[in-house]
Amino acid sequence: MEHREFIDHYTAQARALRAAAVEAGPSAPVDTCPLWTVHDLVRHIAGVNAWAVAALRSESVDERPDWPGAPDEWDDLLAWWDERARELADELRAIDPATPRWTLIGTETAGFWARRQAHEAAIHRLDAEHARSSADVPELLFTPEFAADGVDEFLTRMTVIASRRKPVERAGVLVLHAADAGRAWEVRLVPGEAPAVGPVTGSGAHADATVAGTADSLFRAVWGRPSGAVVTGDTALLDALPRV
Template sequence: MEFSAYLEQIREQADAFRAAAVTAGPDTAVPTTPGWDVRRLVAHLARVYSWVIGALDTDPGAERPTRERPPEEWDAVVPFFDDRLDTMLTGLRERGPDAAVWAFGNDKTVRFWARRQAHETAIHRLDAEHAAYGDTVDHLTYAPDFAADGADEALTLMIRDRIEVGGTVLFHAADAGRAWLATLTPGAAPEIGPATVVDADASVVGTADAVYRAVWGRPSSAVVGGDPTLVAALRTP
């Protein structure tokens, strides 16, 4: 996806996130993130944005930037969210996609953060929608290209823990024409690459929207086949 498309997605998803959070109210439980209420969800995303703002002003080889502590009161945390969102988007635009900045991935450019925050915001938008509307969020379907990009980012960047089981898992986003094969080896981080075979020990198959949600551990219509323990081992943070 283009850099400008990521920025558009951040704004679109953040606006929808905010609307759903306000509809749900601060004390409403977030069913997709057990133990969290909407106030904590908004504070979390605002704090992530503040971290990105710091990263955009930090050299690639410098120490990890710190995160601001958001206010606890609902009437203060929502404006804090609005401000950090606007400041982050301004920083991303002004620096441009190829500027070198601190990042936790191999890509030490602003482009990394634009992609990361587009999907961070989209997944938490889904959390806010579930808090506001319950188990079924029929009005939200992520576009195939965006959802497939998000599944790719989650699989190749966000799943880095050592795995204690062995086997292979096929992820297939049919409407986007994308497929990934995760190879799990006990005691090592999973290896993720394009799928060149269809035979695997487990599979997660569906639309790109469904696979995106499934990879992030959210309610999904994706069909899980084979050994479910292999799929469960591939946990995103």
């Protein structure tokens, strides 16, 4: 996917997230993020947006930006969120995506943040939708291409970041198939190491566990959200993926 496409997905998912959060209300529990309320969810995503803006504006590729403070009062928090969301979209549109910048994975390029924040908004949009009404969350919210990219980013980027704090504890081979996107991934888990991700070897019959479904369902599944994906074999391997 291209940089501009990620920005478009970010803005669309951010709008949908906000609408669901406002409808749910600040005190609604977020069952998909235990111990959080919608207020906590909004405070988190607004803070991440502001953090990404700070990274994009800083020319220091080695210095981790400070985490920003956010207002506590709900209306003030929503206004602050709106401002940070606009700033982030503006920064992403203005910068060359190849510009070196600090990222969660180390020194990368500004394009990292367009991809990261698009998927951050999407997965937390799901959280807000579940907080609003779990019974009404559609099974298909994301295009196959976007959702498959979300799976790929999670497996190749986010598990590496997460495994620095929480090393893998189980061993095995996990294969994921997203039929509607024509994508498949093989993940090798070794205790104490970051997951190794690559193309599926052979038919994939050697896998200890398989996750199959739409790209949308796999995107939800790898992030530990309610999903219609079908998991066969050693189902604990899916839960063993390190998550931030």
